[in-house]
Amino acid sequence: MGTVRDVKIDEYIEKVCSQIKFREVHQEIKLELKGHLEELIEELLSDGLSEEQAVDKAILQMGSFQSLGKKLNEIHKPKPEWSILSLSLIFLIISIFSMYLIERQGILPVTSIFTRSLIFMVIGMLMVTGFYLFDYRKLEPYSRHIYWGISSILFLTIIFGSQVNGKSYFSIAGISIDVVEISPMLFAVALAGIFKNWNWSEKVSALQGLALCIIPVALIISSGSFSSSMIMFVACITLMIVTGAGVLNYLSIFGFYSLTILAFVIMYKIQGFSVFVFSIGTSQGAGIHTDFVFTYILHTFGWVVSIVLIALIIIFHVRLLKVIGVAKNNYAKLMINGFISIFAVQYMWNILMNLGFVPITGIGLPFISYGGSQLLLNAMSLGLISSIYRRRNISSTI
Amino acid sequence: MRINKELLKGSTVILVLSLLECESLYGYQMIKKIENKSNGVFQFKEGTLYPILHSLEAEGMIVSYWWGNEGTRQRKYYRITDKGKRLLIEKLQEWETFRSTVDRVLTGEV
Numbered sequence: 001m002g003t004v005r006d007v008k009i010d011e012y013i014e015k016v017c018s019q020i021k022f023r024e025v026h027q028e029i030k031l032e033l034k035g036h037l038e039e040l041i042e043e044l045l046s047d048g049l050s051e052e053q054a055v056d057k058a059i060l061q062m063g064s065f066q067s068l069g070k071k072l073n074e075i076h077k078p079k080p081e082w083s084i085l086s087l088s089l090i091f092l093i094i095s096i097f098s099m100y101l102i103e104r105q106g107i108l109p110v111t112s113i114f115t116r117s118l119i120f121m122v123i124g125m126l127m128v129t130g131f132y133l134f135d136y137r138k139l140e141p142y143s144r145h146i147y148w149g150i151s152s153i154l155f156l157t158i159i160f161g162s163q164v165n166g167k168s169y170f171s172i173a174g175i176s177i178d179v180v181e182i183s184p185m186l187f188a189v190a191l192a193g194i195f196k197n198w199n200w201s202e203k204v205s206a207l208q209g210l211a212l213c214i215i216p217v218a219l220i221i222s223s224g225s226f227s228s229s230m231i232m233f234v235a236c237i238t239l240m241i242v243t244g245a246g247v248l249n250y251l252s253i254f255g256f257y258s259l260t261i262l263a264f265v266i267m268y269k270i271q272g273f274s275v276f277v278f279s280i281g282t283s284q285g286a287g288i289h290t291d292f293v294f295t296y297i298l299h300t301f302g303w304v305v306s307i308v309l310i311a312l313i314i315i316f317h318v319r320l321l322k323v324i325g326v327a328k329n330n331y332a333k334l335m336i337n338g339f340i341s342i343f344a345v346q347y348m349w350n351i352l353m354n355l356g357f358v359p360i361t362g363i364g365l366p367f368i369s370y371g372g373s374q375l376l377l378n379a380m381s382l383g384l385i386s387s388i389y390r391r392r393n394i395s396s397t398i
Numbered sequence: 399m400r401i402n403k404e405l406l407k408g409s410t411v412i413l414v415l416s417l418l419e420c421e422s423l424y425g426y427q428m429i430k431k432i433e434n435k436s437n438g439v440f441q442f443k444e445g446t447l448y449p450i451l452h453s454l455e456a457e458g459m460i461v462s463y464w465w466g467n468e469g470t471r472q473r474k475y476y477r478i479t480d481k482g483k484r485l486l487i488e489k490l491q492e493w494e495t496f497r498s499t500v501d502r503v504l505t506g507e508v
């Protein structure tokens with residue numbers, strides 16, 4: 001171990017990296033350049049040069065740290081995924097505009113829906129920016145904490161939370177949070193980290209994996225939200241497929257889910273609620289629901305605008321899928337898979353529901369329907385997706 | 399004979415891509431291979447190679463991965479993608495046209 005040699009190499013590499021503003025790529029660049037210099041020095045040493053000569057020559061051959069650093073800085077300048085961000089901004093603008101009209105026409109018995117939407121939009125944009133700058137890889141070590149944290153909050157909400165029209169709300173300091181509705185997104189973040197290297201072929205761990213999927217679905221069902229349980233179920237199945245869980249596991253969770261729903265329907269039938277699926281879904285809750293904003297848009301702006309909107313929604317998903325393709329980190333890929341499945345179910349079900357093809361449940365149109373906690377959660381996932389895109393070339397975990 | 403730096407710069411991408419078409423390599427190997435294959439005529443400044451590798455990766459032409467046995471040095475290997483292969487074909491055609499045209503002009507054939 002020649003210490004002089006290490007000091008000189010490190011000094012050179014530090015100087016290169018000091019030119020690169022995006023700090024999160026430093027580690028990989030340092031390793032790569034250091035490996036190169038060491039290999040070069042070894043070769044020069046075997047050519048008969050003295051250690052000092054070899055080090056100096058190797059660094060000289062590397063070229064000036066300024067030009068190397070400058071070029072690397074230019075390449076690693078983070079570029080946001082503008083298409084996804086602008087598409088969601090378009091959705092938000094459509095939302096704000098619709099809320100303005102809805103308020104002016106006095107369709108809903110509330111007066112401040114436009115102002116509230118504006119406030120949530122601003123907070124949402126701040127959240128996107130915040131999560132974009134935040135390194136998503138820092139979340140991974142806390143996956144299990146997030147998972148059990150959300151599970152406990154859900155559990156407590158079901159037992160102690162305020163019940164409004166069969167739906168549980170978590171209230172703290174006068175603000176009621178729709179924990180149930182926002183939980184699938186958070187579970188997706190947690191499960192991405194947990195399932196990253198999951199071994200589904202081993203029996204015990206496969207059973208554990210199944211349990212980890214069933215717990216959130218079961219909790220959400222017992223809270224009384226059919227719509228959120230369906231979203232959670234699809235997200236779980238997606239994560240299982242992507243991590244290669246195998247047919248038997250999909251069938252078990254599918255069987256569990258259909259049996260539970262069936263049991264609920266029968267149970268409620270006995271109690272006189274013949275349309276469980278319908279009644280639970282349409283709960284108005286403590287907030288304001290604009291699940292039929294698509295119908296409103298269709299009536300107010302016509303078919304052309306609605307078809308354009310659907311096209312934009314499809315493009316939005318295609319762009320999200322692209323991010324999976326370019327991201328190198330497996331945790332990141334899984335997380336986006338979860339998000340896409342959640343977005344896709346919400347958009348599809350809501351639009352089909354607006355067009356009258358599927359039963360009415362409490363699923364809103366992401367970014368467009370009014371919904372405080374829901375919008376903020378969508379903003380969070382958008383921010384995390386941007387964070388992943390920004391760091392797509394970094395494969396290492398923290 | 400030393401080759402003019404600017405001349406070499408313009409052909410680095412095609413050289414790198416054609417090397418990677420055969421096998422995955424790390425930076426140091428690429429420099430050695432190019433030096434050997436060109437009988438020492440092409441001597442890269444390492445400093446020019448890495449920015450090219452990194453920008454090719456940002457464009458999706460190549461992907462990198464870390465690999466190395468336990469306890470030994472981890473190396474960053476680069477592998478060509480399908481997109482990169484298409485770019486290589488394009489570059490080769492461009493090069494062929496360029497080369498034959500220069501030849502024709504220089505030898506004065508019409």
